[in-house]
Amino acid sequence: MTIALFWAAPAWAEQPPPPQLPADHPLAGKVWEPATGKWRSPQDVIDATLAAGIVMLGETHDNADHHALQAWVVRELAAAGRRPVVALEMVDADHQGDIDRNIGDTAALGAALDWEKRGWPDWALYRPIVEAALAARGEVKAANLPQELTRRIAKGEQGAEVDGRFGLDQPLPPADEKALAADIREGHCNLLPEKAVAPMVRVQRARDAAMAEVLADQASRPEAGPAVLIAGAGHVRADRGVPVRLGAMVPGIPMLTIGFMEVESGKTKPAAYGEGFGAKTPPFDLIWFTGRAQRDDQCAMMEKHMQKKAKP
Numbered sequence: 001m002t003i004a005l006f007w008a009a010p011a012w013a014e015q016p017p018p019p020q021l022p023a024d025h026p027l028a029g030k031v032w033e034p035a036t037g038k039w040r041s042p043q044d045v046i047d048a049t050l051a052a053g054i055v056m057l058g059e060t061h062d063n064a065d066h067h068a069l070q071a072w073v074v075r076e077l078a079a080a081g082r083r084p085v086v087a088l089e090m091v092d093a094d095h096q097g098d099i100d101r102n103i104g105d106t107a108a109l110g111a112a113l114d115w116e117k118r119g120w121p122d123w124a125l126y127r128p129i130v131e132a133a134l135a136a137r138g139e140v141k142a143a144n145l146p147q148e149l150t151r152r153i154a155k156g157e158q159g160a161e162v163d164g165r166f167g168l169d170q171p172l173p174p175a176d177e178k179a180l181a182a183d184i185r186e187g188h189c190n191l192l193p194e195k196a197v198a199p200m201v202r203v204q205r206a207r208d209a210a211m212a213e214v215l216a217d218q219a220s221r222p223e224a225g226p227a228v229l230i231a232g233a234g235h236v237r238a239d240r241g242v243p244v245r246l247g248a249m250v251p252g253i254p255m256l257t258i259g260f261m262e263v264e265s266g267k268t269k270p271a272a273y274g275e276g277f278g279a280k281t282p283p284f285d286l287i288w289f290t291g292r293a294q295r296d297d298q299c300a301m302m303e304k305h306m307q308k309k310a311k312p
Helices: 042-050 064-079 093-102 106-112 123-135 147-155 159-166 174-187 194-219 242-249 270-277 298-310
Strands: 031-033 038-040 054-059 085-092 139-144 227-232 255-262 286-290
Touching: 031 042, 042 064, 042 255, 042 286, 054 064, 054 194, 054 242, 064 123, 064 227, 064 255, 064 286, 085 093, 085 123, 085 194, 093 106, 093 139, 106 123, 123 139, 123 227, 139 194, 147 159, 147 194, 159 194, 174 194, 194 227, 194 242, 242 255, 270 286
Parallel strands: 054 227, 054 255, 085 139, 085 227, 255 286
Antiparallel strands: 031 038, 031 286
């Protein structure tokens, strides 16, 4: 397969091999700006990242192209003389010490973090992102909630201090609450018992706030920027999630959200990809369309898992 490009070859063509995108879909490989409805080039993407204090790169976790593009963005920031701080959704904040102790051996870092044991795709997909940050004399930060705190929030036992810290003491607007609950149901293939939805909404809000907290801390250190968040696309959508929480914490900070989005057969209008987010257009500053990862039927696997857990 070859890359579907409509622009001149970008910088990656002369260094690491580019991600392989299918040439048989008209959107694959293209970058679209929802606010203007215009197509953008890879250089436009880098120009936008250089103008931002915080860059959020929203992925589908098991898509190798998404990770290759994330690594490319970090390398281009380095080439421009920046020292990006990469924050990872995949690592709980109380494991920052594991990162710091093992950062000198990126091949072994995944094992030190129990990466695959915790359900994340192959560490080899993420390793180039970390190595790009280190090559730029940047840093790597754990950005997720610790598991014990996650359990407390799910049970509603987190207390007033945690509520205030993560904004859980402020109810979401009803429409946002409903939309987030619907996202969680759909993301779990509509297999969740209804009583589990509200706790998961709380956890999702807290996770977004925790990631925003890490980014806000890095934004206070201009010599270390920009801060780059690597997270699932749902966390970095510009209309809620991390960007909204971050905007409340650091008003006026220039942010850029990039959603790496898998193309769908027969779906050739870029605005139509907003449907998956319950919006008229995809809720990101930029959309980078990619091929689809080959994967098993996740809903069938989840249903089988839940049936197994339900057995006495």
